[in-house]
Amino acid sequence: MEDLKLSTIFSKKRAEALPDDLWGKYVLPLNYAQYNLFNFGNSTHIIGGRGSGKTMFLKYHCFPTMLSVNRENINDIDLEKIGIYWKPDTDFLKFINKDYLPIGWEGIFKTYVGLSLISELSKFVKTLINSNHKSDKLKELLKELIIPKEKAVFLNAVEDILLINLDEKCEFLRSELNDWLNYPLDKPPVVFAAKEKILYLIEYIFQKVPALEKSCFYVFIDEYENLLPKQQEIINSWMKHSSAPLIFSVAYKKHYQINANTTGPEKITRIHDYHIIDLEEDVYGEKNYSILAAEIILSNIQNYYLQKNPSFEKIIEFNLSSVSELKLRNNPLYKRKILKQIRDIFPLYSTLELAEEIFNDGALYGKLKELMNMRLKNTDFKVNDFINKDYLRESIINASLLHRKSKSFEAENLKKLFDNNSIKYKEWVNSTFVSTLLYLYSTYTDKVCPYYGGFNRFVLMSKNNVRHLLELCHKSLIHYEIENSIIPEIDLLYVPVEIQAKSARSVSREEFEHKLPDISSYGTKLQWLVERLGNLYFLSQKRKSQSEPEKNHFVVLGNNIEKHENKEIQKLLFESKIWTVLIAKKNTKSKDVLDNAFYEYHLHPIFAPYFQISPRQKRKFEFSISEFEIIFNGDNLSYKELYKEYAKKWESEETFIETKVSSKNQSTMYFG
Amino acid sequence: MSLTVNNIENYNNMSEFCIKEKFVFFYGESLDLRGKETEKLINESSMSILIKYIPEKGFININSDEFPHYMLMNFIEKLDTDYILIESTTLSVAEILLLLHYINQLENDIKLSILYVEPEEYKLKDIKDNFQEFELSNHFEGFYNIRPYNLLIDSTTNNKEKAEIVVLLGFEDNRIGYLLEMDEGQKYKSYVPLLGLPAFRTGWENIALSRNIRHFNSDFKKLEFAGASNPYQVMNKLEEIKNKSDYEKILIAAFGTKPSAIGTSLFLVNNFKNKNNKVGIIYDFPKKKENRTMGTGKVYNYIIKKQ
Numbered sequence: 005m006e007d008l009k010l011s012t013i014f015s016k017k018r019a020e021a022l023p024d025d026l027w028g029k030y031v032l033p034l035n036y037a038q039y040n041l042f043n044f045g046n047s048t049h050i051i052g053g054r055g056s057g058k059t060m061f062l063k064y065h066c067f068p069t070m071l072s073v074n075r076e077n078i079n080d081i082d083l084e085k086i087g088i089y090w091k092p093d094t095d096f097l098k099f100i101n102k103d104y105l106p107i108g109w110e111g112i113f114k115t116y117v118g119l120s121l122i123s124e125l126s127k128f129v130k131t132l133i134n135s136n137h138k139s140d141k142l143k144e145l146l147k148e149l150i151i152p153k154e155k156a157v158f159l160n161a162v163e164d165i166l167l168i169n170l171d172e173k174c175e176f177l178r179s180e181l182n183d184w185l186n187y188p189l190d191k192p193p194v195v196f197a198a199k200e201k202i203l204y205l206i207e208y209i210f211q212k213v214p215a216l217e218k219s220c221f222y223v224f225i226d227e228y229e230n231l232l233p234k235q236q237e238i239i240n241s242w243m244k245h246s247s248a249p250l251i252f253s254v255a256y257k258k259h260y261q262i263n264a265n266t267t268g269p270e271k272i273t274r275i276h277d278y279h280i281i282d283l284e285e286d287v288y289g290e291k292n293y294s295i296l297a298a299e300i301i302l303s304n305i306q307n308y309y310l311q312k313n314p315s316f317e318k319i320i321e322f323n324l325s326s327v328s329e330l331k332l333r334n335n336p337l338y339k340r341k342i343l344k345q346i347r348d349i350f351p352l353y354s355t356l357e358l359a360e361e362i363f364n365d366g367a368l369y370g371k372l373k374e375l376m377n378m379r380l381k382n383t384d385f386k387v388n389d390f391i392n393k394d395y396l397r398e399s400i401i402n403a404s405l406l407h408r409k410s411k412s413f414e415a416e417n418l419k420k421l422f423d424n425n426s427i428k429y430k431e432w433v434n435s436t437f438v439s440t441l442l443y444l445y446s447t448y449t450d451k452v453c454p455y456y457g458g459f460n461r462f463v464l465m466s467k468n469n470v471r472h473l474l475e476l477c478h479k480s481l482i483h484y485e486i487e488n489s490i491i492p493e494i495d496l497l498y499v500p501v502e503i504q505a506k507s508a509r510s511v512s513r514e515e516f517e518h519k520l521p522d523i524s525s526y527g528t529k530l531q532w533l534v535e536r537l538g539n540l541y542f543l544s545q546k547r548k549s550q551s552e553p554e555k556n557h558f559v560v561l562g563n564n565i566e567k568h569e570n571k572e573i574q575k576l577l578f579e580s581k582i583w584t585v586l587i588a589k590k591n592t593k594s595k596d597v598l599d600n601a602f603y604e605y606h607l608h609p610i611f612a613p614y615f616q617i618s619p620r621q622k623r624k625f626e627f628s629i630s631e632f633e634i635i636f637n638g639d640n641l642s643y644k645e646l647y648k649e650y651a652k653k654w655e656s657e658e659t660f661i662e663t664k665v666s667s668k669n670q671s672t673m674y675f676g
Numbered sequence: 677m678s679l680t681v682n683n684i685e686n687y688n689n690m691s692e693f694c695i696k697e698k699f700v701f702f703y704g705e706s707l708d709l710r711g712k713e714t715e716k717l718i719n720e721s722s723m724s725i726l727i728k729y730i731p732e733k734g735f736i737n738i739n740s741d742e743f744p745h746y747m748l749m750n751f752i753e754k755l756d757t758d759y760i761l762i763e764s765t766t767l768s769v770a771e772i773l774l775l776l777h778y779i780n781q782l783e784n785d786i787k788l789s790i791l792y793v794e795p796e797e798y799k800l801k802d803i804k805d806n807f808q809e810f811e812l813s814n815h816f817e818g819f820y821n822i823r824p825y826n827l828l829i830d831s832t833t834n835n836k837e838k839a840e841i842v843v844l845l846g847f848e849d850n851r852i853g854y855l856l857e858m859d860e861g862q863k864y865k866s867y868v869p870l871l872g873l874p875a876f877r878t879g880w881e882n883i884a885l886s887r888n889i890r891h892f893n894s895d896f897k898k899l900e901f902a903g904a905s906n907p908y909q910v911m912n913k914l915e916e917i918k919n920k921s922d923y924e925k926i927l928i929a930a931f932g933t934k935p936s937a938i939g940t941s942l943f944l945v946n947n948f949k950n951k952n953n954k955v956g957i958i959y960d961f962p963k964k965k966e967n968r969t970m971g972t973g974k975v976y977n978y979i980i981k982k983q
Contacts, residue, residue, distance in 0.1 A: 093828055175832075175833075179951075522857045
């Protein structure tokens with residue numbers, strides 16, 4: 005335990021890296037009761053972006069977690085809803101199609117699903133036997149429950165077989181099926197209708213085990229989008245007619261357009277056949293996400309202290325995986341307490357503190373004065389006329405205000421407003437302070453704006469993405485541990501804002517330079533798109549006047565670009581949404597009658613520190629359709645012209661961020 | 677039966693390489709000068725066969741006819757020849773693997789060799805411009821198994837039945853990144869990087885290493901080496917990795933050099949089992965650009981022997 009590091013606790017970022025049993029590890033979102041997947045009597049489509057925690061959410065509902073050995077008090081009621089998680093081997097599925105198997109591919113697909121789910125059914129029984137369910141009688145019954153050979157003939161059974169051994173039998177048959185697919189000319193080793201046979205087995209179990217007769221099995225198929233369309237149709241047919249005791253549900257990435265066909269003439273329809281749970285929008289929501297984030301981070305930190313010292317006094321006493329404790333966690337006092345605790349560990353600077361940082365840093369202060377001086381050199385005013393140590397934030401934004409063209413910002417007029425502490429400054433600080441701050445820091449490549457540090461900022465930048473959130477904490481704690489060899493008691497633990505901001509920059513760089521190109525076969529194109537948008541936003545940020553608040557999203561005026569006729573553009577837009585590089589929101593806020601854009605597209609704020617732009621959602625870019633086309637599909641020359649046009653229009657400094665993408669000698673070679 | 681590299685002949689250029697006996701020639705689509713140079717063998721052969729694997733369908737295209745990969749066995753059986761020459765420069769690992777797989781199943785002994793022409797130089801694209809053209813991007817659609825070297829591993833598979841993945845490192849870091857990102861730990865529980873060393877040219881190993889280092893994480897200590905132009909070494913190294921692995925299944929991502937793809941194919945063929953096979957391959961079939969290499973370097977003829 006000596007070597008245990010606090011940062012290491014945060015390094016397991018994916019559900020797949022964790023065991024199937026998530027009891028005590030999974031933090032239930034506070035409004036979970038509404039979205040409990042067992043509440044529904046028909047199919048559910050669970051959607052969410054990359055890193056949103058779909059797999060964790062599904063696995064929480066499944067038997068390895070619900071019947072976990074770490075869970076006490078498992079009762080008969082817990083056996084009424086049984087979740088089964090299944091993620092198919094999509095490489096394997098690529099060969100189950102009409103081309104490769106002209107006759108009977110559907111049967112082979114169903115058999116593969118059937119063998120896998122019957123195997124899970126058998127594992128469920130084993131897990132129940134090993135669980136803390138109190139009935140020994142039930143466990144004995146299950147241990148000895150035999151499936152007679154005549155009932156398991158479809159599994160090539162030649163003798164009676166124990167239900168708990170069915171998984172080995174299925175694994176053997178899955179392997180046989182895989183071997184057969186190498187040379188699929190003979191009769192397949194096993195073929196059966198999956199849904200019917202699973203129901204047949206379930207009914208048999210119900211007859212023999214009264215404690216399970218009320219049970220309903222919920223099958224959750226993960227990464228549904230990776231099934232071939234014709235395979236999806238089979239699953240759709242099962243979903244269309246899903247009801248107790250066997251309900252099929254699926255999970256897929258948000259924005260994926262599902263194939264609604266079934267194997268028959270009908271289609272599956274929302275509400276009638278299934279409902280959608282959007283993990284990020286519905287389950288987390290803007291409000292609940294910060295509590296969820298605080299609980300996730302604190303429970304990880306708590307685990308560290310508990311591992312170091314088992315008698316550590318817990319900061320969160322609740323079992324975060326338990327439905328029965330949700331009510332207690334919804335208590336405002338508890339919420340306030342944990343938010344305070346997390347903000348103590350990951351503090352942020354107030355705007356006043358951020359302003360003080362500028363004045364305490366010689367270089368930044370010098371840059372501030374230089375910026376003012378540019379506008380004052382031919383006037384009777386001096387820089388000190390616009391600096392007042394009692395009004396630091398106002399003094400800082402003066403550097404931007406002086407660069408504005410309107411008469412009221414001329415030195416003489418502004419000076420009067422400044423001296424009179426005009427009420428207008430309140431609004432100007434709100435709209436201009438952060439952008440001026442970011443501008444000042446961006447003039448030095450080695451300085452990172454501390455605005456990116458703090459729990460609240462981590463929540464803002466991770467934007468409902470638990471993976472980003474954990475990475476921000478992980479990186480911060482790594483940097484913290486480099487500078488602090490000893491982790492103090494929890495009450496004294498706080499990660500300096502500068503370390504957090506530096507870490508946020510590093511996570512942002514990692515996400516842009518390395519993770520983005522890896523996320524799909526379209527990754528490199530997405531990276532270029534982010535580079536183009538990020539640089540335009542940065543260009544806007546480099547306007548000395550900061551005449552508009554921070555820009556990090558865009559609309560395309562008068563056009564529904566979702567229906568753009570160019571297939572390449574459509575594909576790139578689709579991929580950028582699927583991978584949550586861009587977040588599309590219905591354009592509902594606009595008051596401008598000319599602004600009839602359909603959607604706003606937000607660059608994911610995790611990229612903000614890399615491009616030194618604001619993660620806050622403020623003012624939008626309004627692109628014309630031709631500008632949009634250049635950004636999404638134009639050649640370099642056209643983009644460069646567009647970039648220069650904007651630089652000229654805004655009188656902005658052209659400081660194209662030399663990204664790894666643009667500066668490295670990108671080779672297009674493969675070994676050959 | 678198993679296959680091994682019995683001898684490696686090397687020549688300074690293609691004009692030095694000649695075959696006096698009758699042979700059947702398997703080759704692929706030519707993309708650069710190296711491919712063009714080997715085309716002379718088409719005329720010299722008693723029969724030349726243009727072959728291409730279609731990953732989306734698991735089919736083989738032979739002289740414009742398409743059929744499922746397993747029909748290759750019938751095709752090879754019917755060849756009236758004592759000598760098969762496979763021109764690997766123009767083929768991908770899929771065609772090489774399938775040819776070796778089905779040739780190994782032939783009952784009669786046959787002379788077999790694999791030709792490979794090194795490039796004089798790879799084209800490294802120097803982007804001086806700040807902005808890259810989208811069209812310059814190399815593109816790959818996703819990963820495919822190559823049957824019969826497929827391992828079925830899904831969420832139902834027990835952890836102990838999951839695979840160790842051996843990645844033969846190339847110059848393209850995104851290929852590994854994408855592979856690991858897509859899998860998210862479902863199939864591969866452990867990752868072994870295998871670097872071509874000695875490389876084709878001194879220093880090229882550093883390019884492969886530096887481009888891939890970010891994927892190593894704690895697996896850095898597992899880094900293994902085998903000569904980039906030596907299939908024999910690669911084959912033996914993979915055997916060694918398999919023998920010391922804690923995992924029953926080994927999956928190989930052959931992103932390295934063509935000789936390493938030959939070594940991989942030999943390893944896979946030698947370890948293949950008709951029932952419950954434990955060795956597999958995954959490949960992304962990149963769309964290679966024309967004239968991506970310059971000139972021709974050394975010519976190797978790997979003499980393969982059945983044991």
